[in-house]
Amino acid sequence: MITAAHTHGRAARIGILLTNLGTPDAPTAPAVRRYLAQFLSDRRVVEIPRVVWNVILHGIILRTRPAKSAKKYASIWLPEGSPLLVWTERQAQYLRGALGERLKAQALPPDQVRIAVGMRYGNPSIASALTQLRDAGCDRLLVLPMYPQYAASTTATACDAVFRELMQWRALPALRTVASWHDDPAYIKALALRINEFWRQHGRPDKLVMSFHGVPKFTLLKGDPYHCHCQKTARLLAQELGLDDHQWLLTFQSRFGRAEWLTPYTDATLAALPAQGVARVHVVCPGFPADCLETLEEIAIEGKDTFLHAGGKAYDYIPALNDHPALISGLTEIALRQLQGWLVVPPTATQLAAQATRAQRLGAAQ
Numbered sequence: 001m002i003t004a005a006h007t008h009g010r011a012a013r014i015g016i017l018l019t020n021l022g023t024p025d026a027p028t029a030p031a032v033r034r035y036l037a038q039f040l041s042d043r044r045v046v047e048i049p050r051v052v053w054n055v056i057l058h059g060i061i062l063r064t065r066p067a068k069s070a071k072k073y074a075s076i077w078l079p080e081g082s083p084l085l086v087w088t089e090r091q092a093q094y095l096r097g098a099l100g101e102r103l104k105a106q107a108l109p110p111d112q113v114r115i116a117v118g119m120r121y122g123n124p125s126i127a128s129a130l131t132q133l134r135d136a137g138c139d140r141l142l143v144l145p146m147y148p149q150y151a152a153s154t155t156a157t158a159c160d161a162v163f164r165e166l167m168q169w170r171a172l173p174a175l176r177t178v179a180s181w182h183d184d185p186a187y188i189k190a191l192a193l194r195i196n197e198f199w200r201q202h203g204r205p206d207k208l209v210m211s212f213h214g215v216p217k218f219t220l221l222k223g224d225p226y227h228c229h230c231q232k233t234a235r236l237l238a239q240e241l242g243l244d245d246h247q248w249l250l251t252f253q254s255r256f257g258r259a260e261w262l263t264p265y266t267d268a269t270l271a272a273l274p275a276q277g278v279a280r281v282h283v284v285c286p287g288f289p290a291d292c293l294e295t296l297e298e299i300a301i302e303g304k305d306t307f308l309h310a311g312g313k314a315y316d317y318i319p320a321l322n323d324h325p326a327l328i329s330g331l332t333e334i335a336l337r338q339l340q341g342w343l344v345v346p347p348t349a350t351q352l353a354a355q356a357t358r359a360q361r362l363g364a365a366q
Contacts, residue, residue: 015138
């Protein structure tokens, strides 16, 4: 049981946990091996019987894949570190500032909300982020997974990690979680703004491909709403952009293993488009608020090679929202909506004096 030293008289605060998938600590084989061992041991991620999966994971994957993946990570690594962590921390930084301004505008104390970043796998961990918020005096906690579309293998497992950590605490915070924000109007408008900005600089393509991270098809059959969320995001985004049905496609990337995953597959689609007369393609990934290995290497590099090798003439990846002001504005609206009833207006000096006077009168009357 984890017990923090209790401090009387300290102002209670609200904590917001931004959580994302995670990243290796470095683009090296040992670091990638540690990361993959944690990631691929999650029963929410790989739903194969443990006896079978442990043989595959430890006997094959962790022996062969880390070195290959490390080279891919090295190709997209930033001077500041992993792109996913860099962008997520910047999102937290700018969200902190935007929320502070909104709170001040409403005569609310801007420091009553604290924000921390915790990764489901790797560092900084969800446990360390929660400890940071607890030590800052947060007795209310909003968990905001940076996955717009809900999936058991992303949103649910992040919440699992939060719940497991809180099971060790003596004083539990009030807790709220954001299940999804796939159809949030501010998020859809932010995506459309990013794409339109790109088109003003580079022109429009013959086809816009909206590529989402793939999951096994059986997750849909078991009731996971992820496929439906992706479909709705894509449909709303196409409407916001004013696109006809023939101007865009929805696809799924990053499949792994031999099982059938959600279709159509991004790589197979990119390979087939040139034969259909599509010479110029733009690809956007509406399920990734921050650029990472899956967008910068798999889509921006491998996807381009696939399309051009198949006879395509021009290929562009439209970057994720990252620290775009429209995303920060959208996240601010989502957070404020979720925090309703928790944000407290402090009493004025006049109100405090009136309260003291009433208390004195009641005492005298008794």
